[in-house]
Amino acid sequence: MIRTHEAGTLRAEHAGQTVTLAGWVAHRRDHGGVAFVDLREASGVVQVVVRDELLTGAAGDLRAEFCVKVVGEVRLRPAGNENPDLPTGAIEVDASEVEVLSASAPLPFPVDAHAEVGEEARLRWRYLDLRRDNARGLRIRHRATRTIRRVMDERGFVDVETPYLTRSTPEGARDFLVPVRLQPGHWYALPQSPQLFKQLLMVGGLERYYQIARCFRDEDFRADRQPDFTQLDLEMSFVDEEDVYEVGEAVFRAVWKDVLDIELPQPFRRLPFTECMDRFGSDKPDLRFGLELVELSSFFAGTEVRIFAGQPYVGAVVVPGAGSWTRKQLDGWNEWARGRGAKGLAYVLVEGDGSLRGGVLNALSDGERSGLAVAAGAAPGDGVFFAAGPRREAQDLLGAFRNAAAREIGAIPEGRWEFLWVTDMPMFEPDGDGGWTAVHHPFTAPAQDRVDDFDVDPADVPARAYDIVCNGMELASGSIRIHQADVQRRVFDVIGLTPEEARSKFGFLLEAFQYGPPPHGGLAPGIDRMAALLAGTESIRDVIAFPKTSSGGDPLTGAPTPITAQQRKDAGIDATPAGLTEPS
RNA sequence: GGUCCCGUAGUGCAGCCAGGAGUGCAUGCCGCCCUGUCAAGGCGGAGGUCGCGGGUUCAAAUCCCGUCGGGACCGCCA
Numbered sequence: 192m193i194r195t196h197e198a199g200t201l202r203a204e205h206a207g208q209t210v211t212l213a214g215w216v217a218h219r220r221d222h223g224g225v226a227f228v229d230l231r232e233a234s235g236v237v238q239v240v241v242r243d244e245l246l247t248g249a250a251g252d253l254r255a256e257f258c259v260k261v262v263g264e265v266r267l268r269p270a271g272n273e274n275p276d277l278p279t280g281a282i283e284v285d286a287s288e289v290e291v292l293s294a295s296a297p298l299p300f301p302v303d304a305h306a307e308v309g310e311e312a313r314l315r316w317r318y319l320d321l322r323r324d325n326a327r328g329l330r331i332r333h334r335a336t337r338t339i340r341r342v343m344d345e346r347g348f349v350d351v352e353t354p355y356l357t358r359s360t361p362e363g364a365r366d367f368l369v370p371v372r373l374q375p376g377h378w379y380a381l382p383q384s385p386q387l388f389k390q391l392l393m394v395g396g397l398e399r400y401y402q403i404a405r406c407f408r409d410e411d412f413r414a415d416r417q418p419d420f421t422q423l424d425l426e427m428s429f430v431d432e433e434d435v436y437e438v439g440e441a442v443f444r445a446v447w448k449d450v451l452d453i454e455l456p457q458p459f460r461r462l463p464f465t466e467c468m469d470r471f472g473s474d475k476p477d478l479r480f481g482l483e484l485v486e487l488s489s490f491f492a493g494t495e496v497r498i499f500a501g502q503p504y505v506g507a508v509v510v511p512g513a514g515s516w517t518r519k520q521l522d523g524w525n526e527w528a529r530g531r532g533a534k535g536l537a538y539v540l541v542e543g544d545g546s547l548r549g550g551v552l553n554a555l556s557d558g559e560r561s562g563l564a565v566a567a568g569a570a571p572g573d574g575v576f577f578a579a580g581p582r583r584e585a586q587d588l589l590g591a592f593r594n595a596a597a598r599e600i601g602a603i604p605e606g607r608w609e610f611l612w613v614t615d616m617p618m619f620e621p622d623g624d625g626g627w628t629a630v631h632h633p634f635t636a637p638a639q640d641r642v643d644d645f646d647v648d649p650a651d652v653p654a655r656a657y658d659i660v661c662n663g664m665e666l667a668s669g670s671i672r673i674h675q676a677d678v679q680r681r682v683f684d685v686i687g688l689t690p691e692e693a694r695s696k697f698g699f700l701l702e703a704f705q706y707g708p709p710p711h712g713g714l715a716p717g718i719d720r721m722a723a724l725l726a727g728t729e730s731i732r733d734v735i736a737f738p739k740t741s742s743g744g745d746p747l748t749g750a751p752t753p754i755t756a757q758q759r760k761d762a763g764i765d766a767t768p769a770g771l772t773e774p775s
Numbered sequence: 776g777g778u779c780c781c782g783u784a785g786u787g788c789a790g791c792c793a794g795g796a797g798u799g800c801a802u803g804c805c806g807c808c809c810u811g812u813c814a815a816g817g818c819g820g821a822g823g824u825c826g827c828g829g830g831u832u833c834a835a836a837u838c839c840c841g842u843c844g845g846g847a848c849c850g851c852c853a
Contacts, residue, residue, distance in 0.1 A: 222816085223809040238813065255803090272811055280813090297804055300786045303814070306802085307787055311845055364852050384853095410852040474853095530778065531849065631853075658853080668853050717853085740845065 193260055193292075199235015203281045205265040210284065212237070213292065215322070216257045217302075228253060230261060230284075233325060237279040239263060241286045249291040256295035256302055256322075262288035310732075315746040317737055328734040331450060332722035336403055338449040339423055339718075342442050348401040348425060353388035355405065360386050361632050361697065364408035367418070375763025381407035381419075384715060386632060387700050389426040390672060393711040394703045401425040403718060412741040414730045415664075415720055423667075426713035432655060435669060436612060439659055439714050443610065443666075443721075450725050453608065459659070460611040467613055468583065472506075472590020474616070477663030478609035480602040482508055482593045484586065487577070490566045496554040498537060504582040507567050508589050510596045513574025514540045524576070527595065533588050537577040541569050551577070594663060610661045616670075618645060618654035619685060626687045631656045633682055634700075635670040636712075646681045659716065666721055669714030676704055 194213040201210070214232030221227075226246060228239045239261050246253065253259070263286040274280035299316050300308045304324045313320040321329070343350070359366050362383035369379040382388075384406045392400045404424045410416070423442070427434060440459055447453045460478070467476050470483045485507045491499045499505045521538060528536035539549040541564055555563070567575045576592060578585040597603050618637050622628040627649045629635065637645040638653040645652040655671035673679045679701070683693045693701065722734035732738035739745050759765065 218812095218814070220812045220815045221809085222812065225810045225812090227812050227815080229813070236813095240811085243810085269811070272813090274813060277813080297785070301803070301814090305814080309782095309787080309845075312786070314845095362853075408852065411850085413852085414847070416852075665853065715853085741847090742844080744844095746845095 197234035198230050198232050198237040199279060201237050201265055201279050201282055201284070203267060206267050206282060207265065209262065209264050209287075211260065211262045212239070212284065213260045214258070216253055216255055216259060216295075218255065219253055226253075227283075228259075228261075228286075230259070235278055238268075238274075238277075238283040239286050239289075240283050241289055245286055245289050249294070250289040252294070253289070253291070254295060254297075256298060256319075258292040258295070260288075260290040260292055261286050311740065311746055314732075314738065314740060317747050321736075328722065328726045328728065329736055331726045332718070332734045334450045335446045335722055335725055336718065338446045339403065339442055342445045343401045343425070346399065346438065346441070348399040349397055351392060351397065351400050351402055353382070353385040353392075353402065353404065355381055355407075357382050357388075359696070360384060361629075361634070362386065362408065363628075363632070364410050367407045367409050370762035370764050372762055374768075375766030376768035377763075383408050384422060385424050386634070387697065389424060389713060390634065390700060390708075390711065391703055393426055393428045394706065394708045396428075396709075398428045398709075399426075412739075412743070414732075415723065417719065417731065417735065417739060418743055420731075421718040422715045423718055424713070424715050426711055428709040428711045430671075430710070430712055432614070432657065432671060432712070435657070435671070435712050435714050439612075439667060439669070439716070442716065443659065443661075446721070446725070447608065455608060455610055460609075461614050462611055463615040464613055464617060464653070465615070468586050468590075472508075472586040472588070472593055473663070474613055475658065475660040475663055475665045476590075476611075476613075477594060477597070477603070478611060479604055479607045479662055480597045482510065482597055482602065484508055484589050484593065485567050487566060490562070491559070491579075494559065495556060496551060496559075498534070498551070499577070499579045502579040502581075502585075504585045505577065505579040506585055506589050507575050507577045508593050508596065509567055509569045510574045510576065510600060511570075511602075512572060512600055513538075513576075513596070514542060514572040516540070516574060524592075528578075528588060528592070531588060531591060533578065536588075536592065537579075539563060539575045539577075541571050541573050541575070543571050545571050608661060610659065613658045613660055615653040616656040616658065618652040618656075619649040621650075622686075627685050629682070629686055630654065631668070631670050633686055633688070634672045634679070636673045636678070637682075642678060646685050649685050655712070657714075659714075661724065664720055664724065665717075666724070667714050667716035669712065671710070671712035674704065674708045674710050676701070679704070 194211050196210040196212060198212050198214055212230055214230045217229035217231035217236055219226055219228050224243050226241045228241055229236050230239050261284060263284040265282050265284055267281060268283050298319065300306065300312050300319070302319050302322050308320070356369060356379040359380040360383045364383050366380040366383065369381065371377045371379060385402060385404050389400050402424045404422055405419055406422055407419050409418060425438070427438070436458065440457060444455045444457060447455050462476070464474060467474055469486065472484050487505045487507055491505045494500050525535045537551045539547050539552055541547060545564070547560060547563070563575070569575050578588040615638065617630050618635065619627040620630050631654060636655040638655060641652050657669060658665050659667035673682065719731040719734060723731045726734055728734070737745060737747060744750065
């Protein structure tokens with residue numbers, strides 16, 4: 192090693208020792224005659240005192256982010272010059288030798304944790320961005336994955352790698368495609384998840400499989416979405432939901448303990464999907480605050496209010512303090528609701544003296560006026576915000592409003608971790624064309640008491656599917672899979688997949704399932720979101736080494752790039768496959 | 776596919792609504808001074824295609840249209 196000590200580890204007990212350090216110049220405070228150089232590397236920062244006579248030659252140009260080697264003696268700082276804000280603040284290193292290992296060009300932005308830098312510049316010089324906070328996000332992510340591997344290993348899971356160059360997997364997103372030079376006109380798809388492979392591994396008798404796997408989905412970006420992202424993919428044979436819950440909780444409990452030293456409750460709460468929707472208007476409810484939905488369908492049954500009359504569902508969220516919101520604020524929420532495709536957000540405000548005001552008030556009958564506050568559970572000073580329409584739609588709107596309003600009124604406590612399982616997720620949902628589509632994926636088993644009749648009326652059939660949700664974020668998703676051929680056939684039938692199409696797309700899996708597939712099920716926690724949550728950041732980009740911008744570009748490498756005519760020819764992109772066999 | 780915000784010196788921003796010459800602010804950079812600072816300080820200096828294209832106007836960073844790039848959201852995506 193070039194150095195004998197790590198800069199951030201030096202303490203008063205090292206006083207008198209001669210040490211050799213290597214790192215970067217974080218700051219140079221030059222007083223003429225003597226200069227103070229903050230030497231920074233992964234372990235921390237230490238102050239190096241450099242006399243003028245050493246600042247000759249290359250060392251004389253010492254600037255921020257020069258990479259240097261320093262030989263010097265550790266000594267206690269002169270009385271009164273200690274810096275209690277630094278772990279190394281009691282001492283300093285009196286340099287006898289300064290060597291520039293490599294110089295730094297002037298920086299495109301300050302390498303300083305508290306400087307605000309634009310997203311694009313940070314990504315363009317991501318390596319400098321990483322220096323700013325000592326790659327904190329990546330180090331937290333590492334501690335999480337290290338714990339995950341330990342827990343998986345302790346429980347007998349086998350780490351197996353599955354192909355990235357493969358064929359389409361049934362997750363429902365758009366595929367990334369890769370041309371195949373050896374078979375012009377044919378393309379690999381990058382896997383949206385290792386779903387099919389892990390099921391094949393169960394047929395193969397692995398019994399317990401896991402992988403920290405990259406997944407690829409060609410959909411639009413969000414702050415918590417990248418086109419290539421990472422899942423802890425796991426699958427177990429001979430299990431039911433309880434076994435998967437136990438493992439899932441063990442993983443999250445261990446990670447939260449190791450990374451944050453926080454004990455999560457055991458077991459996690461469980462809420463059936465329909466209860467989540469009824470109470471929170473979301474399939475990933477944030478349980479850190481109340482503001483639960485109130486159903487008013489029966490209260491408004493037979494109402495004359497035009498926007499409520501005849502609607503299958505009327506509900507409300509009661510917001511404390513909203514009774515004093517200004518007209519401008521209320522108009523803003525109306526606009527917010529319209530932005531989500533609703534007609535608006537009707538409201539009634541309860542004044543301090545219990546009297547009501549609000550746009551829909553005039554339309555209410557006397558009985559509705561007098562009973563509303565009690566029915567909705569609203570107190571003086573509260574605002575009651577309504578949505579009406581198809582049950583799911585109206586609840587979605589109220590759920591989104593619940594989150595936004597909680598943020599608005601500061602009702603979301605910091606430092607809380609509200610984990611829960613959302614259970615009994617629906618099996619199918621309307622596909623918009625009068626048919627049905629699988630909510631999770633088409634290998635998810637129906638609830639055990641619906642195996643015989645799930646295809647008679649696919650609406651509201653619960654699946655053996657479950658999510659882990661924390662603070663309003665979906666952190667994991669999984670299910671017990673179908674292992675009987677006839678059930679699988681009937682599921683394909685419901686979602687309108689003909690036997691020919693099924694064979695064409697998943698024939699290899701169906702074939703494998705002819706050979707004694709074990710009952711199995713699994714889970715897939717999202718590593719990026721998990722790490723972001725642990726790091727206390729809103730954006731998963733902070734826990735990804737080289738993230739992409741929202742148009743899928745990487746400003747650092749310049750990817751993606753156009754290809755040359757020759758590359759295009761070699762890749763066989765324009766070739767027509769002999770005998771077109773692809774289903775449309 | 777849609778909505779919204781942003782684009783001005785290397786970086787972060789003000790100026791734009793209400794048009795009138797880019798001495799704008801902070802930081803960084805360059806030079807000089809300075810022996811106890813710690814996001815050091817003082818003095819001086821350099822640094823700009825106001826993203827790009829078009830339009831309106833006597834005159835555009837500013838108003839209008841288009842386009843590109845970044846960000847957030849809806850749709851999409853578990």
